Amino acid sequence: MSEEVLWKGSPSQVLNLGKYLVALLVAIGIGVGGIFFPPAWAALVLPIGWAIWTFVVTRSIRHELTTERIRLVEGIFNQKIDDVELYRVKDTSMERPFWYRVFGLSTLIIETSDRSQPRIEIKAVRDGDNLRETLRKQVEYWRDRKRVREVDFDETAAAEGGHHHDDGQDQGTMV
Template identity: 55%
Template sequence: MNEETTFWKGSPSQWLNIGPFSLAILLSAGIVAGGIFFPPAFIGLMLPAIYALWSYLTVRCQTFELTTERLRITKGVINQNIDEVELYRVKDMVVERKWWMRLTGLGNIHLETSDRSLPHVDIPAISGCLELREDLRRKVEAMRDKKRVREMDFDETASDGAFDDMGDMI
């Protein structure tokens, strides 16, 4: 019997925090400007620092582990939530690379699954997303063959009757 092994483990890039980090810098600049006229306002510098730290930790504590059998997703800074999706349940994969992601060598992988608790899974801002998508596709197919599972979708609009291959009602 084959043993489950990890073939990729990673977490999103901190580039996801470009917005929160920029906001924290702008707020800090505003507080410093206000502190020139009202020195006790400098205490307010703790708020943007805490906000930036929390944003950092939220992304840092999110990990994705792809094994030969499943995708394990770990989220949470204080309390952890670990969820898993069996690879044979993956129905579709889409790679998204926005312009700023292409500049930084990152990309998002969106998965559509038949898992009831996680029908849509996003693996955001990871490097090497194209290679990972190909590895994942091969592992999904291998797992489907091993489990003898095939994914079938049914057309919900055809609920009134059955249709043949040409789309004609039978």
């Protein structure tokens, strides 16, 4: 089976609405100040430049779900690329703050046993329910294929004598 891309996305710019609003208010303030002191107009480059930079930084964040891994790419000049194998995914949850729900967005939170990426947040994306379900199906496929099982170790029992307790909660990955 060759690796296929199942989903690809970037955070929505809705994530930055507060920053854009601040940049707009500062630009308006500079514009009004420029009426009385025309050299102040040159300062408009600051809020406009900051807003453009914020846009580009958010746009440079890319997430990809393939049939085998989650790939995280970020960075404008220096890129950081990180892959997390799907069998290492332990749990997922979804957050939908009010402002995101207004725009049909959500944040998918993924807990993993990967040391470099123990928690992944895929922020402000559309159709989060389908993304989460697609991820869940692929994780189950790879766990079955690699024969990976989640086992819970009761830390209090381990400290008292090393007893193992499996209550169905995902705590550690055993390969």
